[in-house]
Amino acid sequence: MSNSQTTAAQLEWQSVAPATRKWGRQGWSGFLTRLLRDPRGAFSCAMLAILLLFAFVIPLVVPMSPFEIVRGERLLGPSVSHPFGTDELSRDLFIRNAVGLRATLVGGMLAVIGGWLCGITLGYVAGYRGGIVDTVISRCLDTLIAFPGILLAMILIAIFGGGLASLSLAVAVFNVPISARLARAAVLREGVRDYVLAARTVGCTGTRILWRHIAVNTFGLFAVQLPISVVNSVLVMAALGFLGLGEQPPNPTLGGLLNDGRRFMRLAWWYILAPASVLALLMLSLNFLSDVLSEMLDPVRRGKG
Amino acid sequence: MNYVLSRLVRQFVPVIFIASVLIFALMELLPGDPALIILGETATPESVEALREEMGLNEPLPQRYLTWLGNSLTGDFGRSVTGKQVTELVQSSLPPTLELAFVAFTFGNLLGITMGIVAGINRGRLPDIAIGLASSLLIAVPSFVAGLIILLVFAVWLEWFPSAGRVAFTDDPVESAKHVILPALALGGIIAAVISRFTRQSIVDTLTNDYIRTARAKGLSERTVILRHALKPSMMPVVTVVGLQLGGLIGGTIVVEQVFTWPGMGRLLVNSINARDYPTIQSITLLLVGSYLLFNLLTDLAYGWLDPRIRLGHGVGA
Numbered sequence: 001m002s003n004s005q006t007t008a009a010q011l012e013w014q015s016v017a018p019a020t021r022k023w024g025r026q027g028w029s030g031f032l033t034r035l036l037r038d039p040r041g042a043f044s045c046a047m048l049a050i051l052l053l054f055a056f057v058i059p060l061v062v063p064m065s066p067f068e069i070v071r072g073e074r075l076l077g078p079s080v081s082h083p084f085g086t087d088e089l090s091r092d093l094f095i096r097n098a099v100g101l102r103a104t105l106v107g108g109m110l111a112v113i114g115g116w117l118c119g120i121t122l123g124y125v126a127g128y129r130g131g132i133v134d135t136v137i138s139r140c141l142d143t144l145i146a147f148p149g150i151l152l153a154m155i156l157i158a159i160f161g162g163g164l165a166s167l168s169l170a171v172a173v174f175n176v177p178i179s180a181r182l183a184r185a186a187v188l189r190e191g192v193r194d195y196v197l198a199a200r201t202v203g204c205t206g207t208r209i210l211w212r213h214i215a216v217n218t219f220g221l222f223a224v225q226l227p228i229s230v231v232n233s234v235l236v237m238a239a240l241g242f243l244g245l246g247e248q249p250p251n252p253t254l255g256g257l258l259n260d261g262r263r264f265m266r267l268a269w270w271y272i273l274a275p276a277s278v279l280a281l282l283m284l285s286l287n288f289l290s291d292v293l294s295e296m297l298d299p300v301r302r303g304k305g
Numbered sequence: 306m307n308y309v310l311s312r313l314v315r316q317f318v319p320v321i322f323i324a325s326v327l328i329f330a331l332m333e334l335l336p337g338d339p340a341l342i343i344l345g346e347t348a349t350p351e352s353v354e355a356l357r358e359e360m361g362l363n364e365p366l367p368q369r370y371l372t373w374l375g376n377s378l379t380g381d382f383g384r385s386v387t388g389k390q391v392t393e394l395v396q397s398s399l400p401p402t403l404e405l406a407f408v409a410f411t412f413g414n415l416l417g418i419t420m421g422i423v424a425g426i427n428r429g430r431l432p433d434i435a436i437g438l439a440s441s442l443l444i445a446v447p448s449f450v451a452g453l454i455i456l457l458v459f460a461v462w463l464e465w466f467p468s469a470g471r472v473a474f475t476d477d478p479v480e481s482a483k484h485v486i487l488p489a490l491a492l493g494g495i496i497a498a499v500i501s502r503f504t505r506q507s508i509v510d511t512l513t514n515d516y517i518r519t520a521r522a523k524g525l526s527e528r529t530v531i532l533r534h535a536l537k538p539s540m541m542p543v544v545t546v547v548g549l550q551l552g553g554l555i556g557g558t559i560v561v562e563q564v565f566t567w568p569g570m571g572r573l574l575v576n577s578i579n580a581r582d583y584p585t586i587q588s589i590t591l592l593l594v595g596s597y598l599l600f601n602l603l604t605d606l607a608y609g610w611l612d613p614r615i616r617l618g619h620g621v622g623a
Contacts, residue, residue: 143327146598151597154578155328155586159331242449243575244579258453280450280454284445288445
């Protein structure tokens with residue numbers, strides 16, 4: 001009895017597509033070396049490391065509060081004690097930018113993770129089940145994709161009200177159709193492969209085939225789109241914050257700081273310049289990183305390079 | 306013709322139908338009585354009831370949906386919570402948006418094609434590298450952030466251009482142009498970047514053709530080779546990408562209008578979200594989604610027209 005089960009497991013391993021095994025062997029160190037050898041990859045890794053330190057470490061080690069109001073220090077220019085200057089309520093902008101960046105990053109990542117988990121599940125189910133389930137899910141996704149991304153998020157905010165939570169939810173919904181379509185297409189493509197047939201032959205259940213075999217072979221495909229989704233989500237988060245939607249004063253977000261800075265542009269250039277530069281550098285490094293990653297992960301483009 | 310029909314019937318109509326149901330339903334699910342919002346908390350129950358009757362709020366839901374859709378399609382968007390007709394609000398904010406989008410689109414494409422040609426014929430040399438870097442920057446930095454930086458530099462520091470508002474072209478053409486330049490620059494930058502990448506690649510591909518070698522071999526100047534022989538065939542793939550940029554413009558204008566306080570549809574939408582003016586939000590959303598779908602439809606049709614394999618239902622890769 002136990003003997004026959006071992007054989008089934010061995011058979012299953014042999015039936016796993018080569019991509020799965022290669023993925024395991026490739027290793028992270030080789031991956032990192034190749035990433036850092038590209039100048040864009042090196043730049044974006046260094047810049048992201050600085051920005052992450054700024055967002056997650058500075059608020060912990062700098063003994064200033066993003067909400068502390070000091071009398072008589074309104075709209076001061078950059079100095080040693082206030083590297084990014086102060087705002088109209090005498091709050092330190094250095095710490096406010098750090099906390100704002102952290103909020104935008106955390107919100108954006110939560111939105112990507114939530115949206116992608118939801119989307120991938122929907123896409124797998126639609127592609128694997130087919131039939132009426134597929135039709136219903138696909139039509140709904142078509143409709144969601146018919147809305148320009150930021151407009152969809154704005155409608156959801158209009159309904160759910162402001163706040164970082166509803167902002168993240170809106171951006172998550174915007175990620176669902178993209179990931180779901182990708183997952184559905186991947187399942188349709190992989191589902192007819194020999195290794196799926198082999199797994200079915202040795203008696204794997206549908207759920208096991210879907211998650212243990214098809215899913216692992218489609219991760220490479222997601223790895224190309226995922227960084228693009230992160231870029232777009234952070235961008236939409238910041239844009240919505242700038243539009244004054246989803247901000248809860250006095251909590252800073254990058255978009256909110258841009259919105260406030262816009263009003264004091266003539267009096268205090270540093271107010272707008274700091275969040276604008278932080279966001280521009282963040283988007284630049286995320287874009288470069290997603291370019292390099294997609295080139296590395298796409299075998300066709302890798303072959304050319 | 307069959308392709309056009311099937312694309313229209315099988316995708317465009319169902320999606321816009323579901324989208325309109327969704328927009329209507331979401332706004333209906335919201336708490337609060339629209340009549341009460343318009344009249345304010347001090348209104349008497351009788352006047353609220355009268356307004357509900359006038360607005361058709363006492364009708365059953367499906368009938369209200371049909372009335373709303375029918376009215377919207379004929380250009381009657383109902384009444385905003387401010388008491389004004391939504392149609393009037395849209396009429397006053399649509400021309401500024403169209404003007405900005407048109408200028409940005411023209412500017413972005415002209416600049417992008419020029420950049421692409423210069424980069425393509427100088428492949429691997431300094432202009433190519435510089436233009437490649439510039440287009441990477443323009444693609445990466447969001448248009449509203451670029452807009453804020455442009456605003457700070459050109460309007461606040463250098464004071465070359467006004468920082469906000471719009472002047473109608475018919476009132477004062479010079480002032481109008483001064484006001485539209487900065488927002489169009491912010492919005493058109495990303496278009497220029499995308500178009501320049503495609504143009505460069507297309508020029509590079511075209512220049513490897515045998516007929517280009519023949520043209521050079523018979524002693525034509527490089528200028529004539531590029532302008533007379535290479536340019537036209539390399540524009541074909543670019544034309545298809547140009548259409549795709551229109552859809553992106555819709556999302557871009559919403560935010561860029563806010564940067565430059567441009568009195569267009571984007572600002573109207575943001576203001577109505579802040580004022581919880583749901584009838585206006587509904588109408589603008591329907592309009593924007595409708596035009597977005599229309600742009601996508603036209604782009605698809607253009608693809609089908611240019612590439613018969615798509616029209617005949619085979620995949621390009623097949």
